[in-house]
Amino acid sequence: xxxxxxxxxxxxxxxxxxxxxxxxxxxxxxxxxxxxxxxxxxxxxxxxxxxxxxxxxxxxxxxxxxxxxxxxxxxxxxxxxxxxxxxxxxxxxxxxxxxxxxxxxxxxxxxxxxxxxxxxxxxxxxxxxxxxxxxxxxxxxxxxxxxxxxxxxxxxxxxxxxxxxxxxxxxxxxxxxxxxxxxxxxxxxxxxxxxxxxxxxxxxxxxxxxxxxxxxxxxxxxxxxxxxxxxxxxxxxxxxxxxxxxxxxxxxxxxxxxxxxxxxxxxxxxxxxxxxxxxxxxxxxxxxxxxxxxxxxxxxxxxxxxxxxxxxxxxxxxxxxxxxxxxxxxxxxxxxxxxxxxxxxxxxxxxxxxxxxxxxxxxxxxxxxxxxxxxxxxxxxxxxxxxxxxxxxxxxxxxxxxxxxxxxxxxxxxxxxxxxxxxxxxxxxxxxxxxxxxx
Numbered sequence: 001x002x003x004x005x006x007x008x009x010x011x012x013x014x015x016x017x018x019x020x021x022x023x024x025x026x027x028x029x030x031x032x033x034x035x036x037x038x039x040x041x042x043x044x045x046x047x048x049x050x051x052x053x054x055x056x057x058x059x060x061x062x063x064x065x066x067x068x069x070x071x072x073x074x075x076x077x078x079x080x081x082x083x084x085x086x087x088x089x090x091x092x093x094x095x096x097x098x099x100x101x102x103x104x105x106x107x108x109x110x111x112x113x114x115x116x117x118x119x120x121x122x123x124x125x126x127x128x129x130x131x132x133x134x135x136x137x138x139x140x141x142x143x144x145x146x147x148x149x150x151x152x153x154x155x156x157x158x159x160x161x162x163x164x165x166x167x168x169x170x171x172x173x174x175x176x177x178x179x180x181x182x183x184x185x186x187x188x189x190x191x192x193x194x195x196x197x198x199x200x201x202x203x204x205x206x207x208x209x210x211x212x213x214x215x216x217x218x219x220x221x222x223x224x225x226x227x228x229x230x231x232x233x234x235x236x237x238x239x240x241x242x243x244x245x246x247x248x249x250x251x252x253x254x255x256x257x258x259x260x261x262x263x264x265x266x267x268x269x270x271x272x273x274x275x276x277x278x279x280x281x282x283x284x285x286x287x288x289x290x291x292x293x294x295x296x297x298x299x300x301x302x303x304x305x306x307x308x309x310x311x312x313x314x315x316x317x318x319x320x321x322x323x324x325x326x327x328x329x330x331x332x333x334x335x336x337x338x339x340x341x342x343x344x345x346x347x348x349x350x351x352x353x354x355x356x357x358x359x360x361x362x363x364x365x366x367x368x369x370x371x372x373x374x375x376x377x378x379x380x381x382x383x384x385x386x387x388x389x390x391x392x393x394x395x396x397x398x399x400x401x402x403x404x405x406x407x408x409x410x411x412x413x414x415x416x417x418x419x420x421x422x423x424x425x426x427x428x429x430x431x432x433x434x435x436x437x438x439x
Contacts, residue, residue, distance in 0.1 A: 002050075003430070006042050010035075011439070033080035033142060040082050043427075044101060048087045051100040055089060066090040066097050078117040080142050106422075113145050113153075115421045121150050122157065126399075126406040127379075129387045130154075155398050161419045162401030165412065167213055167232050172202040174366065175232075176210060176241040176373055177224070177248055180381060182217070183390045191390070200228055201373060202237075206364035210373045212380075212404040217393050221247040239354060241370050244269065244347070260354040262370040263296055270348070273341040287341075290332055294325040296352065304355070304365045312360065319356050323349070379407055 012027075055063045065087070072083035086099040101107070108115075121144050124133035130147035137144035145153070179198035186192055195218050201210040213231060216224050228234060239258050242248045243265035253259055270291060274284050291297070295318060307315065326349035333342035358366050367373065380403055384396065391399070405413040 004043070004046055006039065006046075008039070036077075036079040037082050040077070041084055044084055045087075047104055048101045051104040052087065052089060055100060062091065062093055064090045064092065069099070074112050076113045076117055076143060076145075078114075078120070078141065081112075113149065118145065118150075118153050118157075119417055121145055122154055122402070123406060125150050125154060126403050127383065151395070154402060155395065157416070157420055158398035158401040161416050162398065162405075164214060164231060164401070167202070170202075170233070171204055171236060172213075172232060173205045173236065173238045174203040174210070174241060175228075175237050175239070175252065176201045176203075176370060177221075177252060178243060178370070179245070180385075182384055182396065184217075184393055184396070185390045187392065195393075197384070197396070198224060199377075200224065201377065202232065206366060210377075211408045212377075215397065215400040215404070217397060221251040225251040239358070239366060241367065241373070243370065244344075244351075258354045258357070259351045260366060261348055261351040263352055264369045264371055266345075266348045266352060267291065267297060270341060270345055273344050274338065277338045277340050279338070287329070287332060287338075290325075290329045294322060294329070296322045296325075299368060301365070301368050304359075304368060307359075307365075315356060315360065319353060322353065380404070 015023075052063070052065065066089055068085040068087050070085075072085045075082045075084065086101055088097050089100055090097050102109070120141055121133055121137040124136050127133075128136060130150050133150055134144050134147045144150075177198065177200045179196050181194040182197045184192040184195045198216045198219065198221070199212060200214045202213045203210045214224070214228060216227075234254065237254070237257055239260050240248075240252050241260050241262065242252075243262050249259060271284060271288070274287065275281075326345070330342060330346055330349070333345065335342050355366050355368050358364070380400070383403070384391070402413075402416075405416055
């Protein structure tokens, strides 16, 4: 391995009075781009000289120096822009002129922004609009790509390296599926209306975080289930969490898998269905009171977490009271007058008590409601709905591929950038010696 030695002499003007520690740090930060500019030019020139020398020695008489390019090539790096006039070599055999440095360092043609300089701006675009991401990255770094350039790089990065990883080796036990509506637009920015965006999150067990394992746009629950079977060890899943949307139960439940309905969604949707059955708020009051009297809706995750193992009999009694309370509500719902609400609450009552069964089996308390899971996921949903607002299908999917890595899977985000930057080897600083003299 070769070693390259660069000698640097720095002269600073030091104020006689009033200099503070922060003044030193701030001054160094402002001077850093200038220092790095000189340093990178020295390194590039050293590599050029080495490449030209090796070309001429390996092919005597074939190559001759041909000066430098008339205009400096602009490289925009993480520490700012660098302009460098590339040395040229004339190939006598082929009759062409080329720059050895481009081959030596695998420089991507026609690109000013170097890939290593893009992480700050792309990372900002996960949380901000592309326009604000550009402005914020420029404020922090001194320069930044435009919003359209950031957008293009997000598409390139996600398309080339944003594939979903396999989770076959992860011992996931819980699966949650959900969705929302998003505004889509076509290639010519025409409005396509609201379409389904759906996702799946999985957890390795009680007390473990739910993390995204897939996003889909305009896909049926059936096709999503088929894709998850390829991505996860589906047979190891024990509990499905959902809000009861049609199509979820029949597609995602397998033999031996149980469904835990979110009690908050159940309560909310019941009143919506009463309205759809033709009953306004005042007419709903007696049924509302019956629902509110069900002990299940008095509980919270904190209450459950404080239940002691020796209180098992009390839990069994509570389950029986909850079942009786649900039955009183079902009996009060005339199937002729409340067909939708009655069918809904019958199905809901059968799938909302798995949380107790799981605890009675000694496995701990699983989530009673999906609200906390959805709350943690809201950073992604809010960015989609409140910033940008209208997306192309491909643009949204590519953003999602990066967002889940940035927010939930830091190791995958780092791996993605290593692949994108294509770093197999890097320049390593092995020694530095600093001395000073007052002039």
